[in-house]
Amino acid sequence: MDNKIISFRSPHLILAGVGSLERLGEEAKALEAKKGLLVTDKGVIASGIVEKIQAPLKREGIVIDIFDKVISDPDIGCAEACIEMAKRDRYDLILGVGGGSSMDIASVASVMCTNPGTVQDYLGVNLVKNPGIPTILIPTTAGTGAEATPNAILTDIEAKLKKAVVSPYILPRVAIVDPLLTFSMPPTVTSSSGIDALTHAIECYTSNNATILTDLFAREAIILIGRSLRTAVANGNNLPARYDMSIGSLYAGIAIANAGVTAVHALAYPLGGQFNVAHGIANGLLIPYVMEFNVLGDIPKFAQIAEFLGEKAEQLPLLEQAYRAPKTVKAIYRDLKIPQSLTELKIPREAIPEMAKAAASVTRLMANNPREMTVEDIERIYEKAL
Numbered sequence: 001m002d003n004k005i006i007s008f009r010s011p012h013l014i015l016a017g018v019g020s021l022e023r024l025g026e027e028a029k030a031l032e033a034k035k036g037l038l039v040t041d042k043g044v045i046a047s048g049i050v051e052k053i054q055a056p057l058k059r060e061g062i063v064i065d066i067f068d069k070v071i072s073d074p075d076i077g078c079a080e081a082c083i084e085m086a087k088r089d090r091y092d093l094i095l096g097v098g099g100g101s102s103m104d105i106a107s108v109a110s111v112m113c114t115n116p117g118t119v120q121d122y123l124g125v126n127l128v129k130n131p132g133i134p135t136i137l138i139p140t141t142a143g144t145g146a147e148a149t150p151n152a153i154l155t156d157i158e159a160k161l162k163k164a165v166v167s168p169y170i171l172p173r174v175a176i177v178d179p180l181l182t183f184s185m186p187p188t189v190t191s192s193s194g195i196d197a198l199t200h201a202i203e204c205y206t207s208n209n210a211t212i213l214t215d216l217f218a219r220e221a222i223i224l225i226g227r228s229l230r231t232a233v234a235n236g237n238n239l240p241a242r243y244d245m246s247i248g249s250l251y252a253g254i255a256i257a258n259a260g261v262t263a264v265h266a267l268a269y270p271l272g273g274q275f276n277v278a279h280g281i282a283n284g285l286l287i288p289y290v291m292e293f294n295v296l297g298d299i300p301k302f303a304q305i306a307e308f309l310g311e312k313a314e315q316l317p318l319l320e321q322a323y324r325a326p327k328t329v330k331a332i333y334r335d336l337k338i339p340q341s342l343t344e345l346k347i348p349r350e351a352i353p354e355m356a357k358a359a360a361s362v363t364r365l366m367a368n369n370p371r372e373m374t375v376e377d378i379e380r381i382y383e384k385a386l
């Protein structure tokens with residue numbers, strides 16, 4: 001039994017599976033769209049995916065303009081450029097196509113077309129008053145789960161921090177998750193985005209806000225991603241592995257929307273904000289150390305994570321089973337050959353006190369962490385990762 005009230009938010013409609021993109025036209029038509037703005041990045045344009053998006057829309061007589069200036073880990077300026085274009089015409093649909101950056105910028109542009117002021121006014125939780133222009137989000141990576149979350153993450157360059165517009169209106173009307181769109185991802189992107197998804201799943205499973213409902217999604221995401229991440233990186237044409245990664249990433253996104261991530265993301269943010277380390281890489285480097293610290297906060301759940309990741313450790317005492325979880329995660333990331341230390345990323349020891357303070361200030365995520373973490377604890381975790 002769980003004493004918590006189960007609360008559940010998700011996109012109005014999720015279409016997921018091989019070939020689900022074919023349904024885009026009819027869903028856009030059901031939203032009464034006539035003219036859409038497609039928000040994406042130059043990489044997606046180069047991959048030829050935009051033509052695949054346009055075809056089902058054309059069949060329904062829906063025309064689109066394209067904003068292709070989304071950058072990775074987008075800042076507020078990137079959002080403002082997209083908002084300006086979105087306000088220039090009378091769009092009745094905004095499509096976000098790409099990784100989390102494109103989907104988040106699309107969602108922010110959608111709500112900024114129907115709410116006064118600037119995007120800075122809405123950085124925070126539940127500050128958006130009006131629903132935005134209808135959105136359809138279509139991931140081309142398997143990682144962020146942004147198609148299913150009410151959070152749009154933006155970099156505040158001046159504060160050197162990631163901030164978020166958190167609102168139910170950031171959730172899309174339709175999320176289309178078609179694994180076929182992820183085949184164009186190179187191994188490095190498959191790896192860093194997949195690591196992000198596994199981090200989401202593990203953090204949500206152990207979040208203070210987890211419920212028996214979010215556990216369903218987080219657990220399944222850990223299993224799917226845990227068994228297929230290595231293969232998806234090693235052989236990008238392996239459909240079963242790509243399928244597991246897409247569905248796992250979606251499930252992890254649903255878990256984020258309702259349980260929330262914890263200290264790994266809080267500790268990873270300063271690496272991105274201050275040293276431009278890619279989001280997935282920062283998470284992957286830090287998660288084993290944060291998990292090691294967190295084990296004592298929820299021993300049974302960490303023991304279960306080890307089991308979901310394929311560890312056969314029933315014969316061991318529960319605490320030892322639990323400590324197998326960070327070890328198993330570390331083994332996966334070692335196989336993926338991602339950077340294993342802050343030193344490798346050229347982050348010096350002297351940077352740790354400021355990073356620790358910045359991480360501790362992300363109270364929205366720290367509150368979810370299963371074990372209380374002081375600034376000194378955070379410093380020690382960064383030192384272990386040096």
Ligand SMILES: [Fe+2]
Binds near residue numbers: 144200265
């Ligand atoms: Fe993430």
